[in-house]
Amino acid sequence: VVHRTYEIGGRIVGIRSTSSAFGDWLDYALAAYRVQAEADEWTFSIVVPEKRDEEPGRRRLNVLYWDTSAVSRTQDLTQLARTLLAQLESFPMADRDDAIYVGSSLVAVNGSKVLIPSQVGYYLHRKVQRRAERAGVPLPGEPFVAVDPESGRLLPFRPILKIPDDALERLGSSGEAGRSAPMSVREPSEVDVVWTVGTSIERILEPVSRGRTLHNLAGATVNLHRLGPAVLESLVPLVRRAECYGVISFGRPQIVEALAHSLGLHEAAAVTNRT
Amino acid sequence: VTAAIKPKIRDDLAAAELDGEAVVYDERTGELHHLNPTATIIFSLCDGSSTVREMSGEIAGAFGMPADEVERQVRALLRQFRKAGLLNGTPSTKAGARD
Numbered sequence: 188v189v190h191r192t193y194e195i196g197g198r199i200v201g202i203r204s205t206s207s208a209f210g211d212w213l214d215y216a217l218a219a220y221r222v223q224a225e226a227d228e229w230t231f232s233i234v235v236p237e238k239r240d241e242e243p244g245r246r247r248l249n250v251l252y253w254d255t256s257a258v259s260r261t262q263d264l265t266q267l268a269r270t271l272l273a274q275l276e277s278f279p280m281a282d283r284d285d286a287i288y289v290g291s292s293l294v295a296v297n298g299s300k301v302l303i304p305s306q307v308g309y310y311l312h313r314k315v316q317r318r319a320e321r322a323g324v325p326l327p328g329e330p331f332v333a334v335d336p337e338s339g340r341l342l343p344f345r346p347i348l349k350i351p352d353d354a355l356e357r358l359g360s361s362g363e364a365g366r367s368a369p370m371s372v373r374e375p376s377e378v379d380v381v382w383t384v385g386t387s388i389e390r391i392l393e394p395v396s397r398g399r400t401l402h403n404l405a406g407a408t409v410n411l412h413r414l415g416p417a418v419l420e421s422l423v424p425l426v427r428r429a430e431c432y433g434v435i436s437f438g439r440p441q442i443v444e445a446l447a448h449s450l451g452l453h454e455a456a457a458v459t460n461r462t
Numbered sequence: 463v464t465a466a467i468k469p470k471i472r473d474d475l476a477a478a479e480l481d482g483e484a485v486v487y488d489e490r491t492g493e494l495h496h497l498n499p500t501a502t503i504i505f506s507l508c509d510g511s512s513t514v515r516e517m518s519g520e521i522a523g524a525f526g527m528p529a530d531e532v533e534r535q536v537r538a539l540l541r542q543f544r545k546a547g548l549l550n551g552t553p554s555t556k557a558g559a560r561d
Contacts, residue, residue, distance in 0.1 A: 398483025402496035405485060416476025416487050423478050 189213075190229070193220040195348070196279030201226025202271075206235035212268070216354040217275075230254065231271060235264065265358045272355075273329050276348050280331065280409045286342055287334040287418055290407040291383075292327030293341060293372055299450045301380040302341075304407065305330035307434055307442060319443045324452060329371050331409065336417065339424030341376045378429050380449045383407070385433020392432050392445040400431040469517075469540055470510030470550045477505070486548065495546060504539045508549065514540065 189210030193200045199222070204210050214221070236247035249267045251259040259270040280288045294301045305327070319326055333342040383403035387393045404422050405411060411418050434445070476487045484502040486495040497505055507517045518533035525532075543549050 396483055397480045398485060398498075398502075399496055401478065401480050402485045402494055405487065406494050411487075412489075412492060415489055419476055419478035419485055419487055423480055426480060 190225070191217070192222050192224055192226040193217050193275075194222045195220050195275055196282065198278050199224070199226050200231070200275065200278070201229040202231045202233070203229045204233040204235060205237075206233070209233055209235050209264070212354075212358060215357065216268070216272070216350050218351075219349040231274070233267065233271070265355050268355055268358055270330075272348065272350060273331075276346055277331060277409060279347060282413055283347070283410055284413055285333075285345070287336055287414060287421055288331050288409040289334060289404055289422075290330065290409060291332050291381075291404070292330055293332055293376075293378070294325055294327050294446060294450065295376075296323075296325050296450050296452065299380075300341075300376055300378045301382065301446065301449045302332065302378045302429075303327065303382045303446070304384050304434065306384070307382065315440055315443060318440050319446070322443060322447060322452075324443055324447050324450065332372060334422065334425060335375065336414070336421040338375070339421055339426075341372045341378065341425075343372050343374065378425065380432065381426060381429040382432050382434045382449070385435050387433060387435060390435075391441050392434050392449075395431050395433040397426045397429075397431050399433070400429075401426045403433075468510050468513050469508040469543070471505060471508045471543070471548055472550055475548060488547065491547070493546075495548070500535065501539050501542075504536055505543070505548075508540075508543070510550070 188203055188205055189207050190201065190203045191210065191213050193202065195217075200220075202213060202217075204213070230253065232252040234250045234252070236249065248260045248262055249264050250257050251267050251270055253274060258274070259267045261267050277288075290305045291302045292305045292307075294303055316326060329344060331344070333344050334340070335342050381400050381404070382392070383395070383400050385393055385395060401419065401422055404426065405418055408414075408418055408422075430449075432449070434442070472488075474489065476489065477484050479485075479502065482499040482502060484497040484505055486497065486505070487493075488495070503521065504517070507520065512520070514536055515533065518536045519529055521527070521536070522529040522532040540549070
């Protein structure tokens with residue numbers, strides 16, 4: 188097991204991995220943040236299965252844990268690394284003032300744009316991810332979105348971590364051919380539908396008021412304390428234009444059907460019903 | 463809360479209204495509060511110029527409701543506002559004045 192310690196956004200971050208090759212990649216990708224002190228605790232743990240542990244015809248998954256929670260299970264180490272970098276990018280976010288950063292993910296297809304809580308989209312159980320891929324329901328790319336304080340539109344995310352441009356390429360792509368390209372905001376965008384965390388015990392998805400949605404989005408704003416009260420008025424235009432729903436039961440397969448409906452993919456919703 | 467008191471929302475609170483519902487941000491505590499339409503009306507009337515009875519009479523007149531019943535609801539909501547620290551002269555707490 189390799190151990191590394193970094194200081195990112197004023198926070199000491201311990202990362203460990205079962206793979207010395209992944210440790211080498213960390214050395215390259217996060218060189219600007221390496222510190223010699225040893226972390227008191229390991230924020231992230233990356234388990235990379237050894238070739239010799241693999242059963243014939245069945246590849247094992249790489250797993251990224253944040254503390255004890257698995258936030259990514261994938262055969263694609265590049266995808267796992269992308270998730271790790273996105274999480275690290277969130278650490279300095281609380282002090283940024285160039286945009287409103289909300290813990291939501293964008294899912295978009297055919298011009299329809301749905302904002303979903305990052306717990307729903309980004310950390311989907313692997314089986315649910317596969318169900319989404321089979322049904323042609325796109326998966327979110329980042330666990331947060333940037334919102335323009337002036338217009339309330341989503342903005343392309345501007346990373347600030349100093350990561351070499353070719354860092355992800357260095358890992359190559361291992362398997363999972365045909366995997367949906369991660370979605371991210373490429374131009375200033377409005378959203379059609381906003382999901383926030385709901386409270387219903389009967390339904391996965393239920394309509395909620397825009398006021399409730401504004402409250403929930405503000406509550407999911409990473410830099411709310413940095414930007415202060417202006418966040419509320421800035422989020423109003425985003426919510427005012429959108430249909431609003433509360434969502435629960437993130438891990439259930441029906442979430443894919445609900446997402447397909449919100450995206451207007453009624454055929455895909457029917458497919459997920461049958462699978 | 464007595465009839466002679468003129469409730470006033472803290473000046474340092476920020477609020478945004480959408481479809482008749484308010485979201486209130488208390489920067490001092492970092493708390494967010496979601497107010498349903500009824501609570502939002504009462505919140506907007508708490509400007510320190512009206513007593514509870516006057517406020518209740520105004521609402522009862524506007525909505526054609528019995529003044530006594532309205533006053534009971536207003537008092538109940540004001541208790542929640544006070545508990546959440548939204549009114550002048552009340553300490554902020556973790557409890558929310560929510561629907």
